[in-house]
Amino acid sequence: MNYIKFLPKEVKKYVSEYETEKIKFNQERAQLVNYIEREICPRLKSNEIFFDMEQIERCTGYIERWFFKLENFQKFIIAFVFLYTTKTKANVYREFLIMMGRGGGKNGLISGICSYLLTPMHGIAKYDISIVANSEEQAKVSFDEIFDVIEGNPALKKTFDNKRARIRNRQTKSVIRYVTSNGSTKDGARDGAVVFDEIHRYESNRDVKVHVSGLGKRPNPRQFYIGTDGYVRDGFIDEIKDKAHKVLSGKTRYNALFPFICKLDNELQVDDLSTWELANPMFHQPLSAYAKDLWHEVVEQYEELQDNPSNREEFMTKRMNLPVADTERSVASHEELVATKRDFPDLVGRQCIGAFDYAAVRDFAAVGLLFRSGEDYIWLSHSFVRKEFVDAIYGYSKPKDTVNGKRQFAPIKKWEDDGFLTVIDEPTISPKYIVEWFVYARDELGYDLQTIVADRYRAEHVQQAFESCDFEVQYKNKFDAPFGYRLEILRNALAIDSLVAPKIESAFASQNVIFGDNDMMRWYTHNVLRKLKGDGNVLYVKKEDVRRKTDGFKAFEYAMYHSGDLQDVDVGAFYDNVDDWF
Known part of the structure; x- marks a missing residue:
């Protein structure tokens, strides 16, 4: 100089x-x-x-x-x-x-x-x-x-x-x-x-x-x-x-x-640890005693990104002082969604958590059951759709490539034939369809279902129907009844987005989500936009309000919120072996 x-x-x-x-x-x-x-x-x-x-x-x-x-x-x-x-x-x-x-x-x-x-x-x-x-x-x-x-x-x-x-x-x-x-x-x-x-x-x-x-x-x-x-x-x-x-x-x-x-x-420099001193001047050689402790802490956080990729924004912004450009992106990549297409194991007798999203009674409603099998989250789901709505938006009754000059976004007829949805030809989607699906799964299909989670938005609309089928309704964010069938109403469903996002995105990244043959669930998930707010919290929103429905994903999210309560246990086998105790 x-x-x-x-x-x-x-x-x-x-x-x-x-x-x-x-x-x-x-x-x-x-x-x-x-x-x-x-x-x-x-x-x-x-x-x-x-x-x-x-x-x-x-x-x-x-x-x-x-x-x-x-x-x-x-x-x-x-x-x-x-x-x-x-x-x-x-x-x-x-x-x-x-x-x-x-x-x-x-x-x-x-x-x-x-x-x-x-x-x-x-x-x-x-x-x-x-x-x-x-x-x-x-x-x-x-x-x-x-x-x-x-x-x-x-x-x-x-x-x-x-x-x-x-x-x-x-x-x-x-x-x-x-x-x-x-x-x-x-x-x-x-x-x-x-x-x-x-x-x-x-x-x-x-x-x-x-x-x-x-x-x-x-x-x-x-x-x-x-x-x-x-x-x-x-x-x-x-x-x-x-x-x-x-x-x-x-x-x-x-x-x-x-x-x-x-x-x-x-962003590419983050994978070359020798460049980290560009962001943190403490990381020059030789490292001081303070810098050594800090270095091990940051390396540990970096390695955890492999299992928790949703923390990447926080790591890049706070540790590398480089905010990521994609503050809005899909919740899962195409490759991650393809990886969800795997066969279900035998689920009869297994513990599960139910969830549903019933945001609008005049278009879509989604229900589902979440199971654990090892590290995998298995989501068995079904949807109910109103005929008038899917006729107008997706050309259900007369399938064609375009509807009102717009590309068809969802093959409703095919998904109906595959058994992934039920078309309701009524003015609204009655709560009885939601409740009957869960009761059938519990009483006829042999799934160990005791808890169902839902958004508060339609709670009053469905509460009486669930109570008539022996479900206790709780307006809480944590189960406290030790026995019996429960319908938990989330007080603020939007608030859980940031809480459950790391678990959901890590599960997708690790290919630990199984949707089976249900392409409708992959469609629901593809329609979700992961938006990073100004305070660093995650918000899950629709990519487009009318045609890109997200009901199935929201139900999956509600169940994942309480997935920590799931045990990888075959309850039927448990009771079959009771005689061996004596």
């Missing part, structure tokens, strides 16, 4: 490690090196700006004495906190963006820097700091770390008035506090610095603007944005990332922001 002699040793060392290939940089950090050469070094040479070497050494020394040993990348970041203009002695950067994979030490670094900024060594009285996050728990992370360090050191306790709600330096009168991101509680503050934690949770910059409205009333104001990427798109985090890329590419004011971003450059 040209002009490297003008840089402090903390910056020289870190850049040199990259240029000699001792450590790996992702694209944004490589751009940062070019940016430093293009924008910072010439200004240092011309004496337009300068690094305050004394402040850098004081800050790093303070943190290493009281908090922890700093990594080179942390010293590198600290150096730019104390970069000033020669003429006005004002800090060059007001805003700092620090993004990296979870566990990279963002909060620890901010804890040390903030604690130092409160002290006389920083040299600014009443330099108050607020740590802001969406939740009080997260806002307290760095605050509590500073509190604990002070509590553990008698010398610091003499220097700071250490309270659970605020920490105050006795000499400078500077205070640090934590607040939630409710902007209405913060307007008018006179902070010297504001730390915004978990920035991926901010939907807009509205709260940020309120919290920084008081900055500028103390010398050298600073805003620190720290966090790992998230699921909210077109929100504040995308706005600040765009600003960072403009700084790095020279498309905006050079000191609009100091960006330190660590992430994978593409």
